[in-house]
Amino acid sequence: MYLRRTPRRAPRSPAPRPRTTGTLLAAATAAVLLVPACSPSGSSNAVEGAAPVALAALPKATPAALAPYYDQKLTWRGCGVSGFECTTMKAPLDYADPSAGDVKLAVARKKATGDGKPLGSLMVNPGGPGGSAIGYLQQYAGIGYPAKVRARYDMVAMDPRGVARSEPVECLGGRAMDRFTQTDTTPDDQRETGQLVDAYKKFAEGCGKRSTRMLRHVSTVEAARDMDVLRAALGDRKLTYVGASYGTFLGATYAGLFPDRVGRLVLDGAMDPSVPSRTQNLDQTAGFETAFQSFATDCVQQSDCPLGGKGTSPEQVGDALKAFFRKLDAHPIPTGDADGRKLGEALATTGVIAAMYDEAAWAQLREGLTSAMKENDGAGLLVLSDGYYERDAKGHYTNLMFANAAVNCLDLPAAYSTPEQVEEAMPAFEKASPVFGRGLAWASLSCAYWQVKPTGEPHRIEAKGAAPIVVVGTTRDPATPYRWAQSLSRQLSSARLLTYEGDGHTAYGRGSTCIDSTINAYLLRGTPPAEGKRCS
Numbered sequence: 323m324y325l326r327r328t329p330r331r332a333p334r335s336p337a338p339r340p341r342t343t344g345t346l347l348a349a350a351t352a353a354v355l356l357v358p359a360c361s362p363s364g365s366s367n368a369v370e371g372a373a374p375v376a377l378a379a380l381p382k383a384t385p386a387a388l389a390p391y392y393d394q395k396l397t398w399r400g401c402g403v404s405g406f407e408c409t410t411m412k413a414p415l416d417y418a419d420p421s422a423g424d425v426k427l428a429v430a431r432k433k434a435t436g437d438g439k440p441l442g443s444l445m446v447n448p449g450g451p452g453g454s455a456i457g458y459l460q461q462y463a464g465i466g467y468p469a470k471v472r473a474r475y476d477m478v479a480m481d482p483r484g485v486a487r488s489e490p491v492e493c494l495g496g497r498a499m500d501r502f503t504q505t506d507t508t509p510d511d512q513r514e515t516g517q518l519v520d521a522y523k524k525f526a527e528g529c530g531k532r533s534t535r536m537l538r539h540v541s542t543v544e545a546a547r548d549m550d551v552l553r554a555a556l557g558d559r560k561l562t563y564v565g566a567s568y569g570t571f572l573g574a575t576y577a578g579l580f581p582d583r584v585g586r587l588v589l590d591g592a593m594d595p596s597v598p599s600r601t602q603n604l605d606q607t608a609g610f611e612t613a614f615q616s617f618a619t620d621c622v623q624q625s626d627c628p629l630g631g632k633g634t635s636p637e638q639v640g641d642a643l644k645a646f647f648r649k650l651d652a653h654p655i656p657t658g659d660a661d662g663r664k665l666g667e668a669l670a671t672t673g674v675i676a677a678m679y680d681e682a683a684w685a686q687l688r689e690g691l692t693s694a695m696k697e698n699d700g701a702g703l704l705v706l707s708d709g710y711y712e713r714d715a716k717g718h719y720t721n722l723m724f725a726n727a728a729v730n731c732l733d734l735p736a737a738y739s740t741p742e743q744v745e746e747a748m749p750a751f752e753k754a755s756p757v758f759g760r761g762l763a764w765a766s767l768s769c770a771y772w773q774v775k776p777t778g779e780p781h782r783i784e785a786k787g788a789a790p791i792v793v794v795g796t797t798r799d800p801a802t803p804y805r806w807a808q809s810l811s812r813q814l815s816s817a818r819l820l821t822y823e824g825d826g827h828t829a830y831g832r833g834s835t836c837i838d839s840t841i842n843a844y845l846l847r848g849t850p851p852a853e854g855k856r857c858s
Contacts, residue, residue: 374595374596374779374780374781374782375781375782376578376781376782376783376784377575377578377579377595377781377782377783377784378578379578379579379580379581379785379786380547380579380580382582387420387421388414388417388420388551391412391413391414391420391551392551392554392555393554394411394412394551394555395555396409396411396429396555396556397409398431401430401460403460405432405464405465406430406431406432406459406460406464407430407431407432407433408428408429408430408431408456409429409430410426410427410428410429411426411427411429411480411548411551411552411555412424412425412426412427413425413427413483413547413548413551415535415539416539417544417547425483425488425489425536425539426488426489427480427481427482427483427488427489427548427552428456428480428481428486428487428488429456429478429479429480429481429552430456430459430460430478430479430480431443431459431476431477431478431479432459432464432465432472432476432477433476434472434473434474434475434476435469435472435473436469436470436472436473436474437473438473438474439474440474440475440476441474441475441562441845441846442475442476442556442557442558442562442585443475443476443477443478443553443556443558443562444471444475444476444477444478444562444563444564444845445478445479445480445549445552445553445561445562445563445564446458446459446463446477446478446479446563446564446565446569447479447482447563447564447565447566447568447569447572447573448566448567448569449565449566449567449568449569449570449591450482450485450567450568450569450722450725450726450729451482451485451542451545451568451572451725451726451729451730452485452721452722452723452724452725452726452729453485453568453569453722454481454485454486454487454720454722455479455480455481455482455485455486456479456480456481456486456487457486458479459477459478459479463477463479463564464477466831467831468831468838468842470842470846471842471845471846474846475562475845476556478552478556480548480549480552482540482545482548482572482725482729483536483539483540483544483545483548484533484536484539484540484721484725484728484729485721485722485725486720486721486725489536490721490724490725491529491532491533491536491537491540491721491724491725491728492528492529492532492533492721492724493525493528493529493532493533493723493724493727494524494525494528494719494724496713496716496717496718496719497661497717498524498528499711499713499719499723500661500663500713500717501521502521502524502525503668503669503672503707503711503713504663504666504668504669505517505518505521505668506518506651506666506667506668507667507668507671507761507764507765508647508651508667508760508761508764509764510651515741518764518767519741519767519771522767522768522770522771523771525727525768526727526731526768526771526772526773527773529724529727529728529772529773530773530774533724533728536728537728537732537773537774538732538774540725540728540729540732541729541732541733541777541778542571542572542575542729542733542778543575543579543777543778545572545575545729546572546575546576546579546580547579549561549563549572549576550576550579550580550583553583558585559583559585560583560584560585560789561576561580561583561584561585561587562585562586562587562845563576563585563586563587563588564587564588564590564830564841564845565587565588565589565590566590566591566828566830567590567591567593567801567802567827567828568593569589569590570589570590570591570592570593570793570802570810571593571595573587573588573589574589574592574593574595574783574785574791574810574814575595575783577783577785577788577791577814578783578784578785581785581786581787581788582787582788584785584788584789584791584816585789586789586792586844586845586848587788587789587791587792588792588794588830588841588844588845589791589792589793589794589810590794590828590829590830591794591795591796591799591801591802591807591827591828591829592793592794592795592802592806592807592810592811593802593806593810594805594806594807594809594810595780595781595782595783595810595813596780596781596782596783596809596813597780597806597809598780599734599735599736599737599766599780600737600738600747600766603737603751603762603763603766604750604751604754605803605805605806606762606800606801606802606803607751607754607755607758607759607762607763608754608755608803609799609800609801609802609803610675610678610755610757610758610762610800610801611754611755611756611757611758611759612798612800612803613678613679613798613799613800613825614636614640614678614755614757614758614800615636616681616798616825617677617678617681617684617687618630618636618639618640619636620681620684621639621684621688622634622639624685624688626688626689626692627688628688628691628692628695628696629642629643629691630642637756640756640757643674643691643757644756644757646670646691646694646695647667647670647671648667650665650666650667650670650694650700651666651667654666654667654700655694655698655699655700656698656699656700657699657700657701657704658699658701659701659704660715660717661717663704664700665694665700665703665704668761669700669703669704669707670694670700670703670707671758671761672706672707672710672711673687673690673702673703673704673705673706673707673710674687674691674703674706675710675758676706676707676709676710677706678800679800679801679826679827680826680827680832681825681826682826683706686702686706687706689702690702690703690705690706691703711723727768727769727772730769731768731769731772731774731776732774732776732777732778733776733777733778734769734776734778734779734780735769735776735779736766736767736768736769736770736772736776737766737767737769738766738767738770739770740767740770741767744763744764744766744767747763747766748760748763751763782813783810783813783814784813784814784815785814785815785816786815787815788814788815788816789816790816790817790818790844790848790850791814791816791817791818792817792818792820792841792844792850792851793807793810793811793814793817793818793819793820794807794819794820794821794822794828794829794830794837794841795807795808795811795819795820795821795822796821796822796824796825796826796827796828796829797821797822797823797824798824798825798826799826799827799828800826800827801827802827802828804821807819807821818850818851818852818853818855819853819854819855820837820840820841820851820855820857821854821855821856821857822834822837822856822857822858823856823857823858824858829857834857834858836857836858837857840855840857
């Protein structure tokens with residue numbers, strides 16, 4: 323699944339991302355959702371039908387073979403972005419065999435700006451997997467986090483292995499990716515099903531050919547171990563960290579592996595590593611339906627809603643949107659795109675789902691839908707879709723979706739292995755979301771054709787002995803359902819659950835004074851929220 327986050331009060335911020343893979347990547351299917359190996363070595367010890375085991379902590383002593391990495395000195399230089407410094411850190415490609423070579427990881431920081439007592443480094447990650455932490459730092463966290471926090475902490479980000487500046491995974495060129503994103507994800511017959519399967523296979527084959535070296539070594543466990551190497555290289559005794567969306571899974575994994583090195587951890591928009599992929603898929607599908615119901619209720623109160631007026635039920639709004647999707651499936655509409663792309667059902671659905679992450683995008687969605695439905699102009703929805711896929715006007719994609727698939731398919735076995743299995747599961751998906759269920763079900767098939775075997779299984783993360791960890795859940799979060807935050811907070815031995823009663827994906831820095839002040843107090847003074855604290 324691909325998780326995304328957009329701070330309410332900082333529109334320039336890249337959105338933390340939900341974990342999703344497949345042609346409907348932006349539709350955030352939990353199908354191939356995260357979750358790393360059950361043991362630090364990456365081997366699976368799960369038994370069919372058994373309760374998930376707990377992630378085992380690593381030995382406290384640093385192995386001799388890893389000492390050169392932990393002892394390395396970082397050389398900082400200018401980034402070309404005012405106020406920020408950059409460096410490159412080395413980590414072993416394979417922690418089980420450090421002699422197999424290194425991976426170079428890009429790191430950036432902005433030094434603390436205030437005169438108060440320094441609190442060390444605050445590492446941030448916006449999610450994904452595949453989101454650039456450095457981009458997030460430079461465009462938002464390093465300039466948009468509360469001034470009191472930035473005054474006391476060096477703000478730090480590392481692009482995880484395989485992501486952006488850190489030896490990025492590559493899969494398809496721009497034109498091939500265009501074709502991939504336009505593949506019909508709600509096939510109507512065997513021919514269309516075959517086309518979708520072929521698209522998944524070509525995507526996987528492209529990753530296998532272009533990223534042979536990295537594809538086996540981009541798991542969340544390995545990325546969490548890289549974070550500990552960086553912690554040591556920065557000179558911090560413990561890790562202070564804010565992770566959003568998939569970044570919560572990365573942070574929780576760190577806590578499970580290194581509980582004694584946990585400082586102040588904020589896990590915002592929490593993932594649940596213990597839930598099997600098929601259940602996760604349905605949970606997230608239901609989450610997007612909940613978000614759509616909120617959008618639909620709001621839409622019909624607005625004068626520019628193209629899906630119905632006052633008195634129209636959310637179900638009727640959903641029916642109108644599905645009818646529009648069916649029309650696009652048969653007859654895509656112009657967009658004015660320089661490369662000749664038209665708006666079909668796949669891109670339109672991605673555009674709609676992209677707006678479900680943050681209610682601040684609802685007005686843009688209404689405008690895009692109005693243009694498409696009433697003026698036969700798909701440009702507005704295409705903008706939303708392209709923003710989600712990180713495609714620029716020249717037809718270039720960042721490696722976001724490639725890294726997303728690579729991490730997901732390594733972290734957890736595919737939810738379904740055949741189209742027949744997807745068809746069997748279809749009624750449950752359509753029940754979970756009459757609007758999005760069919761497409762989200764088919765998107766769950768993508769890892770079935772991956773070139774590398776998965777190394778992980780569902781597991782609990784307990785992090786026994788860790789300092790207090792703040793887990794944040796939003797009650798109507800579409801991408802990381804609130805129950806996931808509840809579950810993770812029960813698993814982590816020292817967790818405090820902080821609840822935001824509202825819409826959108828994640829909560830910190832998105833408009834709630836209650837949430838922000840509570841997290842700021844924790845980061846600055848080490849004071850966790852009271853048990854059961856709720857904000858709105």
